[in-house]
Amino acid sequence: MSVVALSNVNMTFNSSSANKTVALKEINLTIEPGEFISLIGPSGCGKSTLLRLVGDLIKPTAGDILVNGKSAHQARLDQDYGMVFQAPVLFEWRSIIKNVMLPLELRGYSRTDQQKRARELLALVELNGFENHYPWQLSGGMQQRAAIARALAIQPKLLLMDEPFGALDEMTREYMNLELHKIWQETQTTIIFVTHSIPEAVFLSTRIVVMSARPGEILHITNVDLPVPRGEHTREEAAYFETETEVREWLRAAKQK
Amino acid sequence: MRQAISLIVLLLLIALLWEGLKWIGGDPWRAKKNPFGLTHTPPLHFKVTSDLNLPHIWDIAAAFTNPARRNGPPLVGILLNAAIFTFREAIIGFIFGGLLGLILGILFAHSNLLERGCMPYVVASQTVPILAIAPMVIIWLKAGWVSVAVIAAYLTFFPVTINTLRGLRSPDPMALELMHSYAASRWAILWKLRFPAALPYIFTAFKISATASIVGSIIGELPSGIRDGLGGAILNFNQYYISGPSRLWATIIASAVVGIVFYLIITLIEAFSLRGRKALADNV
Numbered sequence: 001m002s003v004v005a006l007s008n009v010n011m012t013f014n015s016s017s018a019n020k021t022v023a024l025k026e027i028n029l030t031i032e033p034g035e036f037i038s039l040i041g042p043s044g045c046g047k048s049t050l051l052r053l054v055g056d057l058i059k060p061t062a063g064d065i066l067v068n069g070k071s072a073h074q075a076r077l078d079q080d081y082g083m084v085f086q087a088p089v090l091f092e093w094r095s096i097i098k099n100v101m102l103p104l105e106l107r108g109y110s111r112t113d114q115q116k117r118a119r120e121l122l123a124l125v126e127l128n129g130f131e132n133h134y135p136w137q138l139s140g141g142m143q144q145r146a147a148i149a150r151a152l153a154i155q156p157k158l159l160l161m162d163e164p165f166g167a168l169d170e171m172t173r174e175y176m177n178l179e180l181h182k183i184w185q186e187t188q189t190t191i192i193f194v195t196h197s198i199p200e201a202v203f204l205s206t207r208i209v210v211m212s213a214r215p216g217e218i219l220h221i222t223n224v225d226l227p228v229p230r231g232e233h234t235r236e237e238a239a240y241f242e243t244e245t246e247v248r249e250w251l252r253a254a255k256q257k
Numbered sequence: 258m259r260q261a262i263s264l265i266v267l268l269l270l271i272a273l274l275w276e277g278l279k280w281i282g283g284d285p286w287r288a289k290k291n292p293f294g295l296t297h298t299p300p301l302h303f304k305v306t307s308d309l310n311l312p313h314i315w316d317i318a319a320a321f322t323n324p325a326r327r328n329g330p331p332l333v334g335i336l337l338n339a340a341i342f343t344f345r346e347a348i349i350g351f352i353f354g355g356l357l358g359l360i361l362g363i364l365f366a367h368s369n370l371l372e373r374g375c376m377p378y379v380v381a382s383q384t385v386p387i388l389a390i391a392p393m394v395i396i397w398l399k400a401g402w403v404s405v406a407v408i409a410a411y412l413t414f415f416p417v418t419i420n421t422l423r424g425l426r427s428p429d430p431m432a433l434e435l436m437h438s439y440a441a442s443r444w445a446i447l448w449k450l451r452f453p454a455a456l457p458y459i460f461t462a463f464k465i466s467a468t469a470s471i472v473g474s475i476i477g478e479l480p481s482g483i484r485d486g487l488g489g490a491i492l493n494f495n496q497y498y499i500s501g502p503s504r505l506w507a508t509i510i511a512s513a514v515v516g517i518v519f520y521l522i523i524t525l526i527e528a529f530s531l532r533g534r535k536a537l538a539d540n541v
Contacts, residue, residue, distance in 0.1 A: 057434050076440050083438040085431045092534050093453045102449065106439050136535035 001069050003158055003190045004031040004054055009063030011049055022215035023049045027063070029209065029218060031192065033157070036184055038201035038208045039194045040247065042255050046216030047194040051160050054192065055083055068157060079107065081158040082151030086166055088143035090135035096146050097122065097131035103153045121149035124183060141172040145179065152187060159191045166196065177203050181230055198251070202226075202243045203234060210250040220250045272314055284308045312503040317510070320503035325494075332504060336490060336511040343474045343486035344515055346402050350409020351470040351519075355463065357410065358417025365418070366425035366451070367443070383415045387473065392480040400481040408477035413466040420462035424455025457534075460527040467519040475512060487512045 011024040023046040031037055039047040052058045053065055056076040067075035075081065082103075090099045100118040109117070122128050125145040135143055144164055151159055165173045177200055184191055184204075195201050201208050208222040224243050226234055234240055279286075282303035287296040305311065321333040329335075361379065365372035391408050398404040428450050436446045478488025487508065494505040 052434075055438055057437055076438065079440065081438070083435065085435065087429070087431055089429060089431045089435050091432070091450070091453065093456070093531070095533065103439050106441050106445055106449070134533045134535070 001033075002030045002066075003033050003035070003068060004029070004192070005064075005066040006030070006050075006054075007064045009050075009053065009065060010061050011046065011053060011058075012061045015061060024053075024060075025215040025217050027216075027218060031190060033190055034188055036191045036193065036204055036206045038205040039192065039211060040196070040198065040201050040208055040251065041211030041216065041219075042213045042251070043196075045211045045213050045254070047211060048162050050211075050216070051162050051192060051194050054158075055081060055160050079103070079154050080156060081160055082154065082156040084144070084147050084151045084159065084161040084164045086163045088135065088140075088147040090143055090146055090150075092135055095132050095134055096127065096138065099135065099146060100150045100153055103150060107154060117153060118149075121152055122146075124152070124186065125149045125179065139172075141168055141176055144168065144176065148180070148183065152183070152189070155187075157190060159189045161191060161193045163194050163196065165200065173197070173200065178231065180204060181228075185229055198244055198247050199235070202240060202247060203230060208243075208247055210247060210254055212254045219254050222247055222250065275311065276314060278303070278306045279311060279313065282306045283311070286313075309499070309502055312506055316503040317506045320501070320507040325504060332507060336487075336508060339485060339487045339490045339508075340511055340515045342402075343471065343478070343488065343512075344519070346405045346474040346477070346486065347409050347467075347470040347515075347519065349402070349406040350411075350473060351413050351466060353406065354410035354413025354470065355417050355466060358414040358462065358466075359421050359459070361414070361418040362421025362425060362455075363447070365422045372422070379415065379418060382411070387412060387476055391477050394477070395481045400483065402483070404481060405474050405477035405483065405486075409470040409473035412469040412473035416462040416465045416469070417459065420458040421455055424458030425451045427458065428454045456530060460523065460531070463523045463527070464520055467523045468516045471512070471516045471519060487515065 006027050006029045009024060009027040010022075013021040013023055027050065029037075039050060041047055049058070053060050054067060054072060056065075056067075056072040065072040068080050070078070070080070090096070091102070094102070097115070097118045100121055101114040104114040104117060119128070119131070122131060125148055127142060127145055127149065130138060130142065130146075135146070138146065148164070151161075165176050168176060180191075181204055183189075191204075193201070193204060202224060205224050208224060209218055210220045210222065211217065212219045222243060226237065226239055226243070279299070280297070281299055282301040283299050283306045284302075285296065285298045308316075321336070322331050324330060325332045325335055361375070365376065387408065390411060394407050394411075395404045398407060425447075432450055432454075433446070436450055441449070474486065475488040475491065477483075478486045479492060483489055484493070490508045491505070491512070494501070494508050498505055
C-alpha cells in the first residue's frame with residue numbers, strides 16, 4: 001500500500017473573490033513506503049501548500065488525498081505523520097526534553113514512557129546532554145535537530161519537512177543532510193521534503209519532484225539512482241553531478257513556463 | 258543589584274533636589290537644640306518650597322516616630338496597621354479582578370463575536386471615573402471591605418483582560434499548525450501553547466494591576482467612611498494639614514511603599530514562573 005496517494009488534487013485560494021490564486025493544478029503523485037521525495041520548484045509554486053494538504057492542515061479545493069490508505073483528515077487524527085517546519089518552533093518555556101515529550105504528552109503516554117522515548121530520540125539526533133537546556137541556549141542547527149526528534153516522537157510512518165534547513169548556513173546544512181540521511185535509514189520513515197536547494201535534494205532523495213511556477217503542476221520527476229548509504233563521497237560521484245544537472249535544467253524550464 | 262544601586266542613587270538625587278530647592282527658596286531655618294545657633298536664611302522665597310508645602314525630609318522622617326495624637330502611638334504604628342488593612346482589600350480586589358480579566362481574555366480569544374460584542378463595554382467601563390462608581394458600589398454592597406475590594410477589582414480587570422487576549426493570540430501561526438498536526442484539542446492548545454505564551458503579557462498586566470488595586474482600595478475607602486485604611490489616614494491628615502503637613506507626606510510615602518511592595522511580590526512570582534525563558538535571562 002502506498003503511503004501517500006494524490007489524485008487530481010487542485011488548490012485555489014480565495015476562489016470566490018476577484019484575486020483568486022490557483023496554487024496547485026491537477027497533482028497526481030503516489031509515494032511508496034521508505035521513499036525520500038523532494039519537492040523542488042520556483043518560489044510560490046505551491047510546494048509548501050502541497051505538504052500542508054498531505055498534513056491536512058488545509059483542505060484541497062478538489063481531488064483526493066490518501067495517507068496510509070485513509071483520508072488525510074483521519075491520518076492526522078491518527079497521528080500518522082510528523083511535521084518539521086522552516087523554523088524549529090520549539091516552545092521557549094519548555095526544556096529540550098519537554099519539547100520532544102510534547103506529542104507524547106498529548107497522546108497520553110505515561111511520564112516514564114515519555115521520558116524514555118524522548119531520551120532515545122535525543123540520542124538519535126545526537127543531542128544527548130542537552131535534555132535540560134532551553135531552546136534559546138542551542139544553535140539553530142541543534143534546535144532544528146530537536147524539532148526532528150519531536151516529529152519522530154510518535155514513530156510516524158511519514159515525515160513532512162518544509163524547508164527545514166533553509167535558515168542554516170551551508171556547513172551546518174551539509175552536516176544536517178548527513179544526519180537526516182542517517183535518520184531516514186535507521187527509522188525507515190517515508191519522507192516528503194520541500195527544499196530550494198538542488199544539491200540537498202539530490203543528496204537526500206530517491207525521487208525529486210520538479211514543480212512549475214504558479215499554477216503549481218508537476219513538471220517532471222527525476223529518479224535519483226545513487227547507492228545508499230550515502231556520505232561525503234556521494235557528493236563527488238559522477239552520477240551525483242549528472243542528476244544535479246538534470247534537475248537544474250528542469251528547474252530552468254519550470255521558471256520559463 | 259545594579260537596580261538596587263540605581264534606585265538608591267535616584268532617591269538620593271530626589272532628596273538633594275528637594276532640600277536644594279528649600280535651601281535656595283524655602284523658609285528660614287535654624288537647627289533645633291544647637292549650641293552654635295546654626296541658621297540659614299534662603300536668598301529667595303518660593304511659595305511652593307515653604308515648610309507648609311514641602312516639609313523638610315527630616316521632619317517627614319520624624320513624623321513617622323512622633324505620635325499622631327497627643328499621648329497616642331507613634332504614627333508609624335498607625336500607618337502600618339492602615340497599610341495592612343488596605344493591602345488586604347487590594348489583594349482581594351486584585352485576585353477577583355485578575356480572575357475576571359483572565360476569564361474575559363480567554364473567552365474573547367476564542368470568540369471574535371464575543372470580543373466584538375463585549376469589548377466596547379469593557380472599554381467604556383474604564384472611561385467612567387472611578388470616583389463616580391465608588392459611592393454607588395458602596396450603596397449597593399454596604400460600606401465595608403467587600404465594596405472596597407470590588408472597586409479595586411474594577412480597576413484591576415481591564416489591563417488583565419487586554420493583555421491576556423493579546424498574549425493568547427501571540428503564538429506563531431507555525432506553532433498553531435504544529436498543534437493541529439498533533440490533532441490537539443482546543444483545550445490542549447490553550448493550556449500547552451496559548452496560555453504559556455501569554456504568561457509574560459499577563460504578568461505585565463499584573464504589575465499594572467497590582468499598583469492600580471492599591472489606588473482603587475484607597476479611593477474606595479474615601480466615600481465608604483472606612484477609617485482603618487490608608488484612605489482614611491490620608492483623609493484624616495489632609496484635614497489637619499496646616500498643623501502637621503509632614504504627617505500627610507509620611508502617609509503618602511507609606512501608600513507608595515505598599516504599592517511598591519505589591520509590585521515586587523508580583524515581580525518575584527513572575528521571575529519564578531518564567532524561569533528558563535530567554536527574555537528573563539537577558540534581564541538578569
